[in-house]
Amino acid sequence: MKILKFGGTSVGSAERIKGLLEIVNPAERQIVVLSAVAGTTNALVEIGQAFLAEKKDEALALTKQHKDKYELLIQELFTTVEGLSKGKQLIDYHFNYIASLGNEMFTSVEEKAILAQGELLSTTLFHFHLEEIGVPSVLLPALDFMKIDEDNEPMVDYIGEKLGAILDLSPANTLFITQGYICRNSFGEIDNLRRGGSDYTASLIGAAIRAEEVQIWTDIDGMHNNDPRIVKNTSPIANLSFDEAAELAYFGAKILHPQSVFPAQKYNVPVRLLNTMDPAAAGTLISKDGGNKGQIRAIAAKDGITAIHIHSSRMLLAYGFLRKIFEIFERYKTPIDMITTSEVAVSLTIDETRYLADIIKEVEDFGRVSIDNEQTIVCVVGDFSANMHGYAARVLDAIKHLPIRMISYGGSDYNVSILLDSEHKTEALRSLHNRLF
Secondary structure: OEEEEEEHHHHOOOOOHHHHHHOOOOOOOEEEEHHHHHHOOHHHHHHHHHHHHHHHHHHHHHHHHHHHHHHHHHHHHHOOHHHHHHHHHHHHHHHHHHHHHHHOOOOOOHHHEEEEOHHHHHHHHHHHHHHHHOOOOEEOHHHHEEEEEOOOOOOOHHHHHHHHHHHHHOOOOOOOEEEEEEEEEEOOOOEEEOOOHHHHHHHHHHHHOOOEEEEEEEEOOOOEEOOOOOOOOOOOEEEHHHHHHHHHHHHHOOOOOOHHHHHHHHHHHEEEEEEEOOOOOEEEEEOOOOOOOEEEEOOOOOOEEEEEEEHHHHHHHOOOOOHHHHHHHOOOOOOOOOOEEEOEEEEEEEEEOOOOOHHHHHOOOEEEEEEEEEEEEEEEOOOOOOOOOHHHHHHHHOOOOOOOOOEEEEOOEEEEEEEEEEHHHHHHHHHHHHHOO
């Protein structure tokens, strides 16, 4: 069985929803994972924030405004009276539900319930469309099998067990449709895998049922060797290893959710990145042996980075110092991206600043703290194993004219990461591209 995930732009209009059948083969056993229609999640976030701020009238106005867009969508999607009637009942049900949440105490629980409505709408609309044109399909409610534990980690064995049992109920069916992004938490409440989580859903399903392949369909023909929005003449990469893809996704390659590589890697399920707008394009295949040895493969950049520098003479020969520092970040569940150390200082970077003030207050017990905001990590991915010579020097030579704040090298065999002020990001990406490719 294959898993096919389609993002918001791939279901962004009635025409594109209908066009999915040019890619989806109903005769082949597969699970189709859909994101919400483009723009829906942003609108639902706005509605939820209005409810949280106790601006009920504003929230209801936004709800009506977004429902009107779906009214137009179903007019274009369905061609029969029955199909249109079912589509109308569907959007009435979901938007009435959203509006009703303003009549009770509104918390983050209700907010997550609102965010789930986008995927519930897109999958059911696609299912109804297939029904209207006579293509059999089975709608699989993700809330029946997608679950995260108390640490917000997906329960892969649980997902496999529950989903396997549901699939066994339809042995004669080949086409299954389910929601990306949404799940239940350890309390049984509606929750989600955070923005971009539909990729993660597809990868988790693929891992849980040991799928033949996971396909991520987007609006770009595979992962490129640099950011095509900034750098000219970039090109898609035909093959990547799981480790290379994970580095690129984490450090800014927008085409793939950062966490989506790991489940597929653990269970050795190939992931293919493909273009909905150009289905014939080869795309990028991510697999166990996909990387080309002895090459620099790609460059990515991650914005919104904050650097924290801790200066402490007590660090000299003091065992346990770094552990104490890391424990502070662990307590506030704040991941660290990069770290460099010396005898009297440690510098590290984060992209989650929700608890920054609290973290700094505790870290100041260990020494003098300084902060750099508006930083960017530029990550160069390729074969940087110990037996390769000169690649790191080429990277640094390409940006020798720019002020570098931190360098991370040797933490893995796959990347060199450089921290610099965000104002130098564009120049860094272009200089590296010209020098390395």
